[in-house]
Amino acid sequence: MSQPSLWEMLSHWRFDPFWIVLLIVAAWWYISALRKLEATNPRVPHPRWKMWSFIGGLVLIAIATMSPMQHYGNVFLFMTFVGFIVISMVAPIFLLLASPLTLAFRTTDTQRGRARLRWLYRNPISTVLTYPLFSWLAFAVVTYVWQFSKLTEIAARNGAVRDIELLTMLFIGILFYFPALCADPVRWRMNFPLRIFYVFVEVTHKALFGGMFTSMSSVFHPSMAKAMPSWGPDPLFDQRIGVLIVSAVGNAIFITVIAFLVARWVPYETRVSARTDKRLEKERAAAERKQAALEQVFRRTV
Numbered sequence: 156m157s158q159p160s161l162w163e164m165l166s167h168w169r170f171d172p173f174w175i176v177l178l179i180v181a182a183w184w185y186i187s188a189l190r191k192l193e194a195t196n197p198r199v200p201h202p203r204w205k206m207w208s209f210i211g212g213l214v215l216i217a218i219a220t221m222s223p224m225q226h227y228g229n230v231f232l233f234m235t236f237v238g239f240i241v242i243s244m245v246a247p248i249f250l251l252l253a254s255p256l257t258l259a260f261r262t263t264d265t266q267r268g269r270a271r272l273r274w275l276y277r278n279p280i281s282t283v284l285t286y287p288l289f290s291w292l293a294f295a296v297v298t299y300v301w302q303f304s305k306l307t308e309i310a311a312r313n314g315a316v317r318d319i320e321l322l323t324m325l326f327i328g329i330l331f332y333f334p335a336l337c338a339d340p341v342r343w344r345m346n347f348p349l350r351i352f353y354v355f356v357e358v359t360h361k362a363l364f365g366g367m368f369t370s371m372s373s374v375f376h377p378s379m380a381k382a383m384p385s386w387g388p389d390p391l392f393d394q395r396i397g398v399l400i401v402s403a404v405g406n407a408i409f410i411t412v413i414a415f416l417v418a419r420w421v422p423y424e425t426r427v428s429a430r431t432d433k434r435l436e437k438e439r440a441a442a443e444r445k446q447a448a449l450e451q452v453f454r455r456t457v
Contacts, residue, residue, distance in 0.1 A: 158386035167226035173318055174220045178213045185209050185255060188262045196261065205253040212249030215241050220321050229311040231387055232376060233397035236302065240401065242321055243298065243328035244408050251332050256339035273340075282342050287334045287353055294331035295360060297323060302401075303368075308378045331357075335412065347420035351413055358409045365402025369395050 219242035228235040263269050310317040335350050374380045380390035
């Protein structure tokens with residue numbers, strides 16, 4: 156088999172009805188909610204950049220699930236891992252920074268509707284799933300299972316399994332970033348040092364993961380290696396490049412998230428200090444007024 160041209164590579168789009176409907180419904184809901192908020196509460200608008208963040212997340216999901224990246228992800232392991240990075244490490248950040256749950260709260264008119272939204276992140280299942288220790292372990296375990304078990308080879312041959320794989324990776328990515336970014340109401344709200352440590356632990360984990368699997372001298376997906384076209388890279392080289400991409404690019408993403416959290420931490424501490432100083436000033440002023448009043452009463456009594 157001869158190497159395809161660039162145009163032929165870029166022509167491999169897969170129009171999957173499941174993902175198309177999911178993405179259109181998500182975009183329609185967000186934009187409709189935003190317009191409703193602008194009509195009912197224009198004085199306190201939802202930041203416009205959040206809308207573009209949400210749309211950007213949906214575009215990234217479309218690229219990971221229906222573009223040539225998805226097609227060649229069924230052929231080359233390194234492309235599989237690139238798709239995993241996009242759908243589990245990048246797209247969730249854009250979706251969560253758009254604060255969709257906050258937008259839902261602001262556009263819900265009834266107490267019953269708000270109660271349902273509170274139940275959404277406070278119910279027992281969500282309480283367990285979003286517990287930081289659980290969400291971190293789940294992210295590590297699920298990504299390992301899809302990347303290094305036989306499920307990867309099955310997904311490469313079966314479109315339905317591939318969709319389940321991508322949907323699972325998207326969900327686990329959202330679950331991982333949810334307690335770290337805290338862009339919406341969360342059941343378990345960590346302070347900034349813990350959130351930074353939470354992400355940093357994943358950086359060290361990915362570094363160990365990269366060193367361990369890059370040193371392997373045999374392929375761990377033999378059926379994909381056998382089916383690889385002759386114009387592609389050596390299977391073992393393909394595997395090592397894929398692992399390095401996950402390790403290096405993944406860590407770059409996590410370090411960027413840490414930098415983002417640090418950048419938010421500094422003004423947050425400034426605001427907290429200002430509020431604390433203001434409260435202490437009020438308490439001192441109240442104490443001084445009370446003392447002055449007591450002294451005045453004492454003088455009158457004398």
